[in-house]
């Protein structure tokens with residue numbers, strides 16, 4: 001932390017003299033408006049050694065493993081998941097270029113939303129990240145409305161979404177079988193609706209900052225490509241647990257809607273992103289959501305006299321609008337290619 005404003009100005013003027021560019025994160029000390037109050041700070045960045053998120057090989061349709069991880073952690077990592085390395089690498093390169101091209105260009109709010117770090121504030125404190133979000137459903141209509149810089153963006157992100165959709169269908173089938181639901185139950189009501197890309201630059205003091213605030217996802221499931229970088233933490237038994245960075249794996253977590261449909265059998269768990277000093281974290285997050293007009297309620301086969309419904313029914317669209325579930329521009333995101341902006 002800077003002890004005086006003067007220290008801060010001198011430090012940053014010196015960096016400019018040295019000829020470094022002046023992106024917001026090119027600082028030697030964390031500026032005051034990025035320092036969270038004590039209660040939010042991720043002071044101990046090491047996990048308890050005994051805990052780790054399950055890593056599951058999808059090759060042999062491991063229904064019980066997926067089901068148990070969804071109950072115990074609400075999170076798991078998958079290997080041999082069928083999303084090609086090329087699709088993952090190409091998509092991640094496009095994202096990296098996007099954040100390089102668009103830095104400093106101001107927020108763009110049309111059919112996609114680019115939010116700079118400074119635009120994110122919790123009680124006046126900024127998150128250590130930049131973010132891009134856009135709708136993905138219906139895919140063919142959405143593609144031409146996505147960013148066109150870099151020029152590969154639309155093509156490679158579309159290819160990535162198609163592969164992620166296939167993976168989400170496999171995971172849903174396994175979860176349905178584990179729960180005792182019709183295998184198509186979740187497939188029929190879901191869409192890969194929103195893509196969010198994040199850029200968390202290296203930070204001079206990760207104990208003071210956050211990349212994302214603790215939250216639960218408003219999705220059915222979320223599939224996260226973290227490109228082998230650490231930073232994600234999951235709450236387990238009252239402690240923050242680091243999620244390992246395994247090359248070519250994907251992280252899957254149970255969203256609030258699936259917790260409701262499962263009548264509380266599966267857990268939607270709180271998570272957050274911490275920063276680190278040495279490497280940038282870039283992530284591609286796909287929110288697999290219920291179709292906006294679907295009714296979310298505990299599945300009838302999971303409800304009985306001995307297990308009454310633990311949640312009331314609602315329309316997903318109403319939940320999203322009421323909670324502004326995808327941030328300030330939720331309407332643009334939920335209404336996808338149909339929205340005028």
Ligand SMILES: O=C(O)CCC(=O)C(=O)O
Pocket residue numbers: 196198212217222224226231232271273283285
């Ligand atoms: O970027 C990450 O690692 C996590 C992002 C996340 O939790 C979300 O988009 O819901």
Ligand SMILES: [Fe+2]
Pocket residue numbers: 215216217222271
């Ligand atoms: Fe999340």
